[in-house]
Amino acid sequence: MNLKSQVEWALHCCAILAGLPEGRHLAAKDLAELHGLPKEYLSKAMQSLSQAGLVATTLGPQGGYRLAQAAEKITFLDIVEAVEGRRNTFACQEIRKNNPCRPAKQRETKPCAIARVMWEADEAWRDRLRRVSLAELVETVGREVPKAVLERTAEWIAARS
Amino acid sequence: MNLKSQVEWALHCCAILAGLPEGRHLAAKDLAELHGLPKEYLSKAMQSLSQAGLVATTLGPQGGYRLAQAAEKITFLDIVEAVEGRRNTFACQEIRKNNPCRPAKQRETKPCAIARVMWEADEAWRDRLRRVSLAELVETVGREVPKAVLERTAEWIAARS
DNA sequence: GAGAGACTACTCGGATACAGTCTGTCCGAGTAAATCCGG
DNA sequence: CCGGATTTACTCGGACAGACTGTATCCGAGTAGTCTCTC
Numbered sequence: 001m002n003l004k005s006q007v008e009w010a011l012h013c014c015a016i017l018a019g020l021p022e023g024r025h026l027a028a029k030d031l032a033e034l035h036g037l038p039k040e041y042l043s044k045a046m047q048s049l050s051q052a053g054l055v056a057t058t059l060g061p062q063g064g065y066r067l068a069q070a071a072e073k074i075t076f077l078d079i080v081e082a083v084e085g086r087r088n089t090f091a092c093q094e095i096r097k098n099n100p101c102r103p104a105k106q107r108e109t110k111p112c113a114i115a116r117v118m119w120e121a122d123e124a125w126r127d128r129l130r131r132v133s134l135a136e137l138v139e140t141v142g143r144e145v146p147k148a149v150l151e152r153t154a155e156w157i158a159a160r161s
Numbered sequence: 162m163n164l165k166s167q168v169e170w171a172l173h174c175c176a177i178l179a180g181l182p183e184g185r186h187l188a189a190k191d192l193a194e195l196h197g198l199p200k201e202y203l204s205k206a207m208q209s210l211s212q213a214g215l216v217a218t219t220l221g222p223q224g225g226y227r228l229a230q231a232a233e234k235i236t237f238l239d240i241v242e243a244v245e246g247r248r249n250t251f252a253c254q255e256i257r258k259n260n261p262c263r264p265a266k267q268r269e270t271k272p273c274a275i276a277r278v279m280w281e282a283d284e285a286w287r288d289r290l291r292r293v294s295l296a297e298l299v300e301t302v303g304r305e306v307p308k309a310v311l312e313r314t315a316e317w318i319a320a321r322s
Numbered sequence: 323g324a325g326a327g328a329c330t331a332c333t334c335g336g337a338t339a340c341a342g343t344c345t346g347t348c349c350g351a352g353t354a355a356a357t358c359c360g361g
Numbered sequence: 362c363c364g365g366a367t368t369t370a371c372t373c374g375g376a377c378a379g380a381c382t383g384t385a386t387c388c389g390a391g392t393a394g395t396c397t398c399t400c
Binding site: 323324325326327328329332333334335336337338339340341342343345346347348349350351352353354355357358359360361 | 363371383389393
């Protein structure tokens with residue numbers, strides 16, 4: 001059970017887009033170059049974000065992606081679920097129903113006790129991701145990354161957006 | 162990012178083994194029949210549990226599996242990790258290092274801020290699973306499953322262990 | 323009748339095929355900017 | 362010089378192959394119980 005690498009890419013790209021000046025766009029090509037990733041495949045991750053309504057796209061020259069919502073409104077969970085989907089990690093197949101000792105048409109009142117525990121853990125995971133916004137991530141990065149790198153990166157982006 | 166179905170099987174099988182009288186064993190063949198699962202493949206899940214030291218095996222006629230530890234000592238996390246492995250769901254590939262604006266040989270003092278958040282979520286997930294023991298599961302099941310089914314299942318198992 | 327030895331049947335464990343998803347790539351539809359032409 | 366139509370170049374989006382992990386299966390190594398033979 002691994003998250004796809006798309007999740008990591010999407011998070012990094014959102015962090016970059018969050019630092020973009022209002023009204024500017026950044027193309028998938030540039031996002032890919034900035035992170036050393038295959039452009040075509042990265043664009044598929046961005047596509048997921050677009051379909052989830054987290055980023056907006058603009059076509060044509062000077063086009064690209066920008067955040068569709070305020071960075072304070074977007075959480076880690078939003079991004080992760082946009083790429084990974086909203087399914088629980090645990091998929092209960094109700095194998096308890098195969099027990100030959102059970103009456104065939106017994107009705108279940110509750111979900112399987114095992115599934116309940118697993119789903120609670122999933123919810124705890126989601127809850128943790130829900131608590132961190134993109135804005136907080138940007139703030140942390142701004143505090144930890146050396147000023148020189150931040151500035152050079154900002155220039156690099158400004159030259160292409 | 163889905164957990165393998167082996168996880169569900171392992172949890173159900175451990176619940177059954179926890180209810181086994183002392184000194185008895187139950188074969189993979191019977192566990193498979195009880196849950197309506199492919200015997201050969203289920204035995205691979207049991208193999209993982211065996212390698213993790215959660216269950217003990219006995220060969221030959223009347224052989225099979227039994228818990229290697231007290232049900233109170235075994236947690237959901239133990240079983241899940243035995244089958245799934247202990248890796249984090251998020252694998253940081255350090256793509257920040259590909260940023261062309263960074264000095265090539267800059268040393269990192271901290272893990273990537275994104276990875277830290279993701280790993281905290283993983284830890285919250287594990288923490289939740291660590292809090293529920295196999296004994297608690299058995300108790301819950303005993304409370305929720307109709308007495309008749311419990312008794313018939315116990316007989317079914319006793320006849321084969 | 324009791325004990326030892328050989329046999330048998332049953333168990334798990336690793337090695338071996340098949341499928342589905344993740345990864346990576348390609349090309350086409352659509353659009354905003356730039357260009358060119360006419361007024 | 363200015364405005365509008367055309368062209369162009371660039372963007373994203375969905376459709377198409379390859380690799381890897383998860384799923385399913387088979388057969389062999391090893392053991393506990395059973396049976397038989399001998400004393």
